[in-house]
Amino acid sequence: MTEKLYYWAENLEGYNSDIDNDFPYSIEIKRLNFFIGKNNAGKSRFLRNLFINSTHTIPDFSFPNLSNYFTELKSIIESSQGTIWLGAMSSGENRTTLFKLINDAIDCPIFPRNRYKENYQRTIDQLSKVRIEYTQEFTYKVSEIQKYVNDFENNIVYEKSKSYIPILRGMRPVTEQENTQPYIKRAQKDYFSDTNKFNSNNIITGECLYNELKIHLLGEPEQRELIKDYEEKLSQYFFDNETVSLIPKHDQDVVNIKIGNDQQFPISQLGDGLQQAIILTYEAYIKSKDKEGKPETHAFFIEEPELHMHAGMVRQLMNFYLNETPHYYFFTTHSNHLLDMADESDQVMIQKFVKQPKEEDPTKFDFKIYRCDRDRDLLASLGVRPSSVYLANCTIWVEGITDRLYITKYMEKYLAELESADMELYKKYRRFMPNYHYTFVEYAGSNLSHWSFDDDYPKTREERIEFLKQDRGQSATAVASDMLLIADGDIQKNSEKIKFLRKELNKENLIILDCKETENTLPKDSILRVAQKKFSNMKRKTSQGFNIEKLEGINSLDYFDHKDYGIGKLLDDQIRNPRTSAEKTAFADGTGVGTIKYKLDFCREIIKYFDENPDWEMTPKAKDLCIRIFKHIEKCNSN
Structure with a gap:
C-alpha cells in the first residue's frame, strides 16, 4: 500500500507539478501543507481552486497504481492452457476478451486519479467473474488485488468537508447592521459566484464566532463540554496556562474573554495575534470529533496563517493543528519561521510555486510547483535575507x-x-x-x-x-x-x-x-532497531564481513553511552566478524572516533522510530539534559 497521499483539482489549467512521475499533475500532501513563493506566483489562486473545484477526496487522488498486478494476471493467462469461463459462459473468444480487458487496465492513464479508480472498479468487477480450468492462481491473484485495495480504502482517511479561511477575517463586527457578515460577502463577491454552495457553512472569517459560542453554551451538555475543552487547549497553547473563558455577552455584539483572575473584557482589547489564533483554531477543534466522539477529518484551506502573529505563536498554532486535530491543512505563507518544521515532523510538506512565461507566448504564463524542504531558493522565495535575527528570549x-x-x-x-x-x-x-x-x-x-x-x-x-x-x-x-x-x-x-x-x-x-x-544519549532499543533497518538496505560490498544478528547480544542498557567512541564504531565492533579487518566499517564514518555515517539520515530514522513507538524511554543522560x-x-x- 502506498504511504504517500496526493491531491489535485479538476480545473487547474496553467498549473503543472513535476513532483512524482508516477502521479503526474498532482501534489504530494501531508497533514500540514505550505505553499510558498514570491508575490503573484499563483499560490492563492491554486489554494482556492483546490477548495472550489475538487469534487473528489484525497483518497481518490491517492488511489494506488495497480499496473504491476494486472501485468501478473496477464502472465497467468499466458501460461495457462485451461478453458476460460466468463461467468457461466465459456468460449474460444474469452481469452482474447480477457487479454483486451487487462491490457486496457494496464494502459489506462493514471490521471485523473479518480477516473483510474473508476476504471479499476469496473475491471476488477469483471475479473472476479473469471474462472480458468485447472488453476486457481488467477482467482487467488484477483482476490489479492481486491484485498490490497480494501486495505487501502479501510486505512486511509476521507475528509468529510472543506473550509476556506481568507485573509480578510476578524472577530470584531465592522458594521452596525445586525445579521450581516461583510467579510464573507466580500469573499463571495471576489471568489465564489455560487453563494448557495459557498457561504458561512464553509467560509470561516471569525464573524460567526459570537453566535457559534452562544449556540454551544446554550445547547446540550456535550456542546458546553466541547467549549470547555477548547478553552483549556487555548490556555495551554496560547495563554501560558492561564484559565481562559470565552463569553458571548448578551448586551454586546462582540465576544468577551476572561483570562486568569483578570476582569472580563471585550475581545477587541485582546491583541490581534491572539484573536487570529482563536479564529484559526475554533472551527478546527470543534470539527475534530463527530457526535459519537470519534475523530472526524476535514480539510482547511488557509490564507497567510501568520497574520499579526509572533513567530513563536505561529509555530504553536501548527503544533495545535498537529496535536489536537486530525485534519489536513493547506496554507499560503510568506513565513520563513515555519520552514524548519519540515525537519521536525514528517507530517509537513512544503511546495514552491514559480511563475514562468510560456515558450510559445511570453505574454502568458505557466505556474510550476516544486516540492522542496530547505534550500536557498526557498528562502529567496520568501524574501528572507542571509542575516539571522534572533527574537526569542533565550x-x-x-x-x-x-x-x-x-x-x-x-x-x-x-x-x-x-x-x-x-x-x-x-x-x-x-x-x-x-x-x-x-x-x-x-x-x-x-x-x-x-x-x-x-x-x-x-x-x-x-x-x-x-x-x-x-x-x-x-x-x-x-x-x-x-x-x-x-x-x-x-x-x-x-x-x-x-x-x-x-x-x-x-x-x-x-x-x-x-x-x-548526543547520539550516545539515545536509548539502546532505538539505535538497534534503526541499525537493523539500515543494515538491510546496505550494499553487499558494505555489509559483507558483518553479522547484524550479533546486535541481539547487546544486553547492557548503557552500551552506547561511551566517552570516547561514537555509536558507529560501537555498532561495528559488535557486529564485525572475527576475520573482518578492523579498517572495514559498516556504520562508522571512518576508522577514527566512530561517528555514525550519514548522521542526518540516521537521525531522521531515529525520530521516525520515536514517532511510531510512543512508549520509548529516555536515557538518564537525555533526561538530565532536558x-x-x-x-x-x-x-x-x-x-
Whole structure:
C-alpha cells in the first residue's frame, strides 16, 4: 500500500507539478501543507481552486497504481492452457476478451486519479467473474488485488468537508447592521459566484464566532463540554496556562474573554495575534470529533496563517493543528519561521510555486510547483535575507541540526512524562514556545573559537576596533539572547577550548556532555532497531564481513553511552566478524572516533522510530539534559 497521499483539482489549467512521475499533475500532501513563493506566483489562486473545484477526496487522488498486478494476471493467462469461463459462459473468444480487458487496465492513464479508480472498479468487477480450468492462481491473484485495495480504502482517511479561511477575517463586527457578515460577502463577491454552495457553512472569517459560542453554551451538555475543552487547549497553547473563558455577552455584539483572575473584557482589547489564533483554531477543534466522539477529518484551506502573529505563536498554532486535530491543512505563507518544521515532523510538506512565461507566448504564463524542504531558493522565495535575527528570549546552542532534532524530541518526551509525574511542573513548562520563549542556534564544534561569549563585549566603535585587533572572535551576545551552550564530550580532548569556554561562560550556561556526542544519549532499543533497518538496505560490498544478528547480544542498557567512541564504531565492533579487518566499517564514518555515517539520515530514522513507538524511554543522560534546558528556559522567561 502506498504511504504517500496526493491531491489535485479538476480545473487547474496553467498549473503543472513535476513532483512524482508516477502521479503526474498532482501534489504530494501531508497533514500540514505550505505553499510558498514570491508575490503573484499563483499560490492563492491554486489554494482556492483546490477548495472550489475538487469534487473528489484525497483518497481518490491517492488511489494506488495497480499496473504491476494486472501485468501478473496477464502472465497467468499466458501460461495457462485451461478453458476460460466468463461467468457461466465459456468460449474460444474469452481469452482474447480477457487479454483486451487487462491490457486496457494496464494502459489506462493514471490521471485523473479518480477516473483510474473508476476504471479499476469496473475491471476488477469483471475479473472476479473469471474462472480458468485447472488453476486457481488467477482467482487467488484477483482476490489479492481486491484485498490490497480494501486495505487501502479501510486505512486511509476521507475528509468529510472543506473550509476556506481568507485573509480578510476578524472577530470584531465592522458594521452596525445586525445579521450581516461583510467579510464573507466580500469573499463571495471576489471568489465564489455560487453563494448557495459557498457561504458561512464553509467560509470561516471569525464573524460567526459570537453566535457559534452562544449556540454551544446554550445547547446540550456535550456542546458546553466541547467549549470547555477548547478553552483549556487555548490556555495551554496560547495563554501560558492561564484559565481562559470565552463569553458571548448578551448586551454586546462582540465576544468577551476572561483570562486568569483578570476582569472580563471585550475581545477587541485582546491583541490581534491572539484573536487570529482563536479564529484559526475554533472551527478546527470543534470539527475534530463527530457526535459519537470519534475523530472526524476535514480539510482547511488557509490564507497567510501568520497574520499579526509572533513567530513563536505561529509555530504553536501548527503544533495545535498537529496535536489536537486530525485534519489536513493547506496554507499560503510568506513565513520563513515555519520552514524548519519540515525537519521536525514528517507530517509537513512544503511546495514552491514559480511563475514562468510560456515558450510559445511570453505574454502568458505557466505556474510550476516544486516540492522542496530547505534550500536557498526557498528562502529567496520568501524574501528572507542571509542575516539571522534572533527574537526569542533565550538561545540554546547545539553543534548541528541532528543535535537540535534529537534534543527537540527529548524535550517533547520529557514533557509527556511530566504530565503524569508532576502536573504543576508540566503546566509551567508546557507553555514555553519554540522561537518565542527559546530558540536553537546551530554551530559547528570547530567554529566555537570564532565566537566570543564575553558579556563585556565593547559597546563603542573605538572599543570594537581595538577588540577586533585582539582577534577574540565575533560576539555571540550581539546576535543572540541569553544562551545555554551544549558541547559534545569529545571537546574534553581540547584543553584550550575547554578553558576558553569556562572562562567566558558561567557554569549554568555551559553543558559538556559526559559522552562523546548526543547520539550516545539515545536509548539502546532505538539505535538497534534503526541499525537493523539500515543494515538491510546496505550494499553487499558494505555489509559483507558483518553479522547484524550479533546486535541481539547487546544486553547492557548503557552500551552506547561511551566517552570516547561514537555509536558507529560501537555498532561495528559488535557486529564485525572475527576475520573482518578492523579498517572495514559498516556504520562508522571512518576508522577514527566512530561517528555514525550519514548522521542526518540516521537521525531522521531515529525520530521516525520515536514517532511510531510512543512508549520509548529516555536515557538518564537525555533526561538530565532536558532538566538543565528547561531550567534555563524558565530562568530566562521569568518575570
